[in-house]
Amino acid sequence: MISRSECQARDERDPLAPLRHQFYLPEGLIYLDGNSLGALPLAVSECLRTTLEREWGSDLIGSWNAHDWIGLPERLGNMIAPLIGAASGQVIVADSVSVNLFKLLSAGLNLKPGRTTVLSTTDNFPTDLYMAQGLAEMLGDQRCVLQTVGRTELVDGINETTAIVLLTHVDFRSGRMFDMSELTRAAQQRGALVLWDLSHSVGAVPLTLDADRVDMAVGCGYKYLNGGPGAPAFLYLAERHHIEARQPLAGWMGHADPFAFSPDYTQAPAMQGFLTGTPPVLAYRALEAALAVWGSVSIQQVRRKSVELAELFVALVDETSTLDELELRSPRHAADRGSHVAFAHPSGYSIMQALIDRKVVGDFREPDLLRYGFAPLYVRYVDVWDAVAVLRDVIETRIYEAPRYSVRGAVT
Amino acid sequence: MISRSECQARDERDPLAPLRHQFYLPEGLIYLDGNSLGALPLAVSECLRTTLEREWGSDLIGSWNAHDWIGLPERLGNMIAPLIGAASGQVIVADSVSVNLFKLLSAGLNLKPGRTTVLSTTDNFPTDLYMAQGLAEMLGDQRCVLQTVGRTELVDGINETTAIVLLTHVDFRSGRMFDMSELTRAAQQRGALVLWDLSHSVGAVPLTLDADRVDMAVGCGYKYLNGGPGAPAFLYLAERHHIEARQPLAGWMGHADPFAFSPDYTQAPAMQGFLTGTPPVLAYRALEAALAVWGSVSIQQVRRKSVELAELFVALVDETSTLDELELRSPRHAADRGSHVAFAHPSGYSIMQALIDRKVVGDFREPDLLRYGFAPLYVRYVDVWDAVAVLRDVIETRIYEAPRYSVRGAVT
Numbered sequence: 001m002i003s004r005s006e007c008q009a010r011d012e013r014d015p016l017a018p019l020r021h022q023f024y025l026p027e028g029l030i031y032l033d034g035n036s037l038g039a040l041p042l043a044v045s046e047c048l049r050t051t052l053e054r055e056w057g058s059d060l061i062g063s064w065n066a067h068d069w070i071g072l073p074e075r076l077g078n079m080i081a082p083l084i085g086a087a088s089g090q091v092i093v094a095d096s097v098s099v100n101l102f103k104l105l106s107a108g109l110n111l112k113p114g115r116t117t118v119l120s121t122t123d124n125f126p127t128d129l130y131m132a133q134g135l136a137e138m139l140g141d142q143r144c145v146l147q148t149v150g151r152t153e154l155v156d157g158i159n160e161t162t163a164i165v166l167l168t169h170v171d172f173r174s175g176r177m178f179d180m181s182e183l184t185r186a187a188q189q190r191g192a193l194v195l196w197d198l199s200h201s202v203g204a205v206p207l208t209l210d211a212d213r214v215d216m217a218v219g220c221g222y223k224y225l226n227g228g229p230g231a232p233a234f235l236y237l238a239e240r241h242h243i244e245a246r247q248p249l250a251g252w253m254g255h256a257d258p259f260a261f262s263p264d265y266t267q268a269p270a271m272q273g274f275l276t277g278t279p280p281v282l283a284y285r286a287l288e289a290a291l292a293v294w295g296s297v298s299i300q301q302v303r304r305k306s307v308e309l310a311e312l313f314v315a316l317v318d319e320t321s322t323l324d325e326l327e328l329r330s331p332r333h334a335a336d337r338g339s340h341v342a343f344a345h346p347s348g349y350s351i352m353q354a355l356i357d358r359k360v361v362g363d364f365r366e367p368d369l370l371r372y373g374f375a376p377l378y379v380r381y382v383d384v385w386d387a388v389a390v391l392r393d394v395i396e397t398r399i400y401e402a403p404r405y406s407v408r409g410a411v412t
Numbered sequence: 413m414i415s416r417s418e419c420q421a422r423d424e425r426d427p428l429a430p431l432r433h434q435f436y437l438p439e440g441l442i443y444l445d446g447n448s449l450g451a452l453p454l455a456v457s458e459c460l461r462t463t464l465e466r467e468w469g470s471d472l473i474g475s476w477n478a479h480d481w482i483g484l485p486e487r488l489g490n491m492i493a494p495l496i497g498a499a500s501g502q503v504i505v506a507d508s509v510s511v512n513l514f515k516l517l518s519a520g521l522n523l524k525p526g527r528t529t530v531l532s533t534t535d536n537f538p539t540d541l542y543m544a545q546g547l548a549e550m551l552g553d554q555r556c557v558l559q560t561v562g563r564t565e566l567v568d569g570i571n572e573t574t575a576i577v578l579l580t581h582v583d584f585r586s587g588r589m590f591d592m593s594e595l596t597r598a599a600q601q602r603g604a605l606v607l608w609d610l611s612h613s614v615g616a617v618p619l620t621l622d623a624d625r626v627d628m629a630v631g632c633g634y635k636y637l638n639g640g641p642g643a644p645a646f647l648y649l650a651e652r653h654h655i656e657a658r659q660p661l662a663g664w665m666g667h668a669d670p671f672a673f674s675p676d677y678t679q680a681p682a683m684q685g686f687l688t689g690t691p692p693v694l695a696y697r698a699l700e701a702a703l704a705v706w707g708s709v710s711i712q713q714v715r716r717k718s719v720e721l722a723e724l725f726v727a728l729v730d731e732t733s734t735l736d737e738l739e740l741r742s743p744r745h746a747a748d749r750g751s752h753v754a755f756a757h758p759s760g761y762s763i764m765q766a767l768i769d770r771k772v773v774g775d776f777r778e779p780d781l782l783r784y785g786f787a788p789l790y791v792r793y794v795d796v797w798d799a800v801a802v803l804r805d806v807i808e809t810r811i812y813e814a815p816r817y818s819v820r821g822a823v824t
Contacts, residue, residue, distance in 0.1 A: 053457070
């Protein structure tokens with residue numbers, strides 16, 4: 001049996017432990033949902049105060065230059081680049097994951113004339129499939145078709161019609177992780193491009209996009225990057241595609257010379273051409289402050305702790321016989337997982353509500369999944385121990401069967 | 413001659429004068445660029461502190477329900493609706509003006525099968541033209557063509573190929589205002605839809621979209637609505653089009669049941685179907701706090717003061733013989749203008765730099781335009797008098813010819 005004091009000892013030895021003090025975390029709360037919304041970095045409050053008072057408030061319109069608001073999309077992109085193994089100049093922060101998918105899917109189809117299929121998995125995150133559906137419906141069958149297959153049929157499904165293989169690196173339900181290098185190679189060998197959604201990977205799993213010769217990627221700012229609810233997203237396009245790539249959301253911020261106010265659109269070179277409208281500065285500033293933590297921590301250290309936290313959680317569930325009702329739906333082997341684990345239980349929704357009531361926050365995904373995310377920047381080993389103890393209590397006492405825990409509400 | 417003390421007296425009588433105290437304005441600064449970036453409402457600082465600490469910080473993921481983050485796009489839309497003369501349920505806050513143009517242009521083309529032209533004016537705000545160009549390039553000539561004409565050729569240019577007439581209500585350069593009612597009728601009589609860009613109107617000019625039977629509109633949150641740099645934008649779609657309208661940026665937030673995580677996209681009914689990705693909550697909260705001021709002020713009062721401020725500015729320039737070098741490029745008749753005026757001067761750029769140096773902030777638009785915006789919620793009559801006095805001084809002394817005032821930088 002793993003004891004609570006062993007977990008405390010691991011926290012004492014943990015080189016990442018001091019980082020927890022850089023986050024606001026409510027007293028007594030165990031937050032295992034950083035995979036859905038990252039916790040508030042204290043630096044964000046400070047940064048937004050400055051942005052409001054000194055920049056917007058005092059320097060007003062001049063802040064676009066004086067405080068380089070205009071450079072935020074590129075600057076934040078270059079802060080994210082090392083986290084995903086990308087040389088600078090290939091990542092830009094813009095819009096939402098969904099909108100960025102539309103830009104890159106469109107650009108990818110243009111890069112592969114004669115090929116029309118976007119191939120994805122049936123279990124991909126819905127917005128990835130929806131954006132491809134919206135694009136396909138707009139362009140018509142002659143130009144774009146979305147095809148979805150099971151994970152095991154994926155490689156065989158790539159053929160001479162496949163323009164883009166659209167995959168989410170870490171599955172939002174199971175946490176299962178694709179082999180990015182292998183699948184990128186398989187797609188490219190068959191003449192297709194790959195577009196990876198890194199939403200559940202970035203900030204938790206080391207990524208090597210350049211080395212893997214990935215073509216395109218998108219990712220989320222509000223999960224392990226802690227940029228705040230609905231934080232701006234990012235997109236990556238390998239430099240070798242910069243000259244040719246064209247995207248349809250041709251807004252003024254993507255123009256080669258936006259302040260010339262020319263009536264004709266000329267796409268800006270490189271990643272700037274993937275901007276569309278005026279960037280929401282307050283949201284960018286929050287993300288910028290949140291990204292600063294990566295100056296003092298390596299993603300390898302973070303991954304090591306993430307694996308240990310998840311292993312600890314699974315081991316504690318395993319050794320507790322009353323938790324046999326929970327069925328692990330994540331890969332048992334840590335190398336095949338991202339930074340969250342999922343368990344199925346027929347009363348999953350009610351159990352999660354009862355846990356939240358006891359200040360252990362994970363989340364629930366239909367139809368029966370309990371998800372626990374491990375954000376190594378602020379989650380402690382002892383949190384994992386305590387979370388499983390509360391889980392055991394909730395299951396043993398069957399308190400989750402109380403009617404108040406079955407009332408549904410939407411979460412994201 | 414109009415005296416400064418007359419202006420002070422007008423401020424004393426001004427029913428809107430107390431509203432200025434709801435904004436942060438730097439001591440000694442005369443800010444006549446609220447048409448580009450609205451000033452900081454004090455309520456925004458307070459609201460963001462709460463959003464950070466109590467909502468994101470303490471209630472974390474639960475805030476999507478507990479603080480109704482999920483309802484922000486619709487709630488803010490319904491706060492904007494009365495400002496544009498729209499019944500509730502027809503406006504939603506989402507993305508940027510540019511992205512919203514793409515959604516509505518696409519939806520409009522689908523509503524007008526057999527018609528392919530988007531007709532606009534050559535002097536429209538560039539992003540409006542660019543987004544239509546991006547869409548046209550994507551869809552091809554058979555499905556979409558952008559045609560631009562001079563303002564006087566507009567009505568004659570609407571014919572049986574015109575799907576959408578795309579117009580900006582108040583021109584960003586001259587401030588010239590279209591007759592929305594008349595042009596909407598002209599377009600519809602010829603079988604076309606109208607899409608109005610309200611970026612330079614909303615919050616400054618009374619609008620009556622429902623009464624004018626407008627089909628579609630977009631608008632900006634960061635000008636006269638004071639929502640902060642790059643604030644989320646809004647879009648309007650008349651209820652009569654809700655059943656049929658389809659848009660291609662089919663992200664999960666626009667799904668009829670986003671949290672069912674179904675693999676197939678089903679567009680949500682009404683305006684919710686025009687959402688795409690996860691909304692940037694911090695930016696929405698800032699806009700929400702900024703919109704609260706409209707609970708205690710009528711747009712008619714605001715318009716009355718806006719007209720008076722602009723009339724005063726023009727009259728003061730007129731009566732100053734040393735300002736004869738400035739050529740009014742806005743309509744002389746107030747009813748034909750929005751809430752800013754523009755003057756041409758060959759040294760416009762340098763003059764504006766010299767003015768900014770003297771704490772009178774307007775902006776410059778290529779090639780030679782000085783723009784002055786009058787945001788009636790916080791601009792005083794005496795500010796206008798002082799601004800013209802400084803302008804006179806800058807022109808008389810020719811201080812703007814100093815080399816330091818000709819160094820170029822981008823502003824937005």
